[in-house]
Amino acid sequence: MDCPLLAAYEATGQLSEQALAELTDEDGTGAGLRLYHGYRQRPNVAFARALLAELSARYMHAYAHGGPATMEGLLLAGYLIGLHGDVGDALVLWRTKQLTFDTYCGFDIQLVAFAGIDPTMAYLQGLPDPDAAAAVAYLQQCKEAGDFDQLADYFSPDHLPYWI
Template identity: 35%
Template sequence: MNIDTILYDFHQTNCIGEETVNHINTDQDLRTRLLNYFRQKQDRAFALNLLDTFIGIRKQPRNNMPAEDLMLACYILGLHGQIEDCLKIWEAKSIDFDTHCGLDIQLVMFGGVNETINFLATQTTDPAQEALKYIKRCSACGDFDGLAEYFSPQTEPWFI
């Protein structure tokens, strides 16, 4: 399965099918190609749908969605640079105890530490305020000191 086929199918149906999910979950080469593709091109509708699909699978009682797959989808969405997407990534981090512990908080910060904090400070929802408190604690502990390298195009994230 290649990226052009995946994107074509998505834009025809507005959903990401089980076959595509299985390929993304198991094909290391495809994961790397997806990362490289979205580092160069934008398709936010696909990126949002991919993360929503993975979140939906993770929320199922007998889910088989590892945090690493969620992280890939979060990273791809973050590459689109829409600061409001930090809340969608926070949603993924907040699915359950394992994702809260296992999904890197750095993914929420794709827009920059100060920019994300400033954005969240303008939001009044409970999830935004929870994210803001958590991020401030993480920032004080130095969790974002290597953020530039984390998102560097020369670095392949460990979860790929």
């Protein structure tokens, strides 16, 4: 499936401005779904990490300046990172959840625990970082509430989230 954003990144190492605009545009173009399918065919975690960093910066700029700050791109980038399965990404995803009150409420906690709740908590407990400690405390509460009981389904191609 054609995915201009991923193709441009693979060719240049840069995120295409036009493809980023299409991805963050809410006109129903299906760019997020094309990106998801392209990424499934050609996983590239460096791309997903760069996408999350860029979209986080744009989100914060829009949020700070009263512009439209939507989370769908952040969620998609976090999801792509989660598909890669490197528990070392859990802290950056936690920090994405902490960007604003809106991201705190809307950035799914399942994105932080994509590698499984117990490995994620063990990894974060080993980090000498106050953000990691806060993440562990929150993850524990979510675990007790059953938020991770269907984690495999959350990342299943049969149950794609609405924002893809």
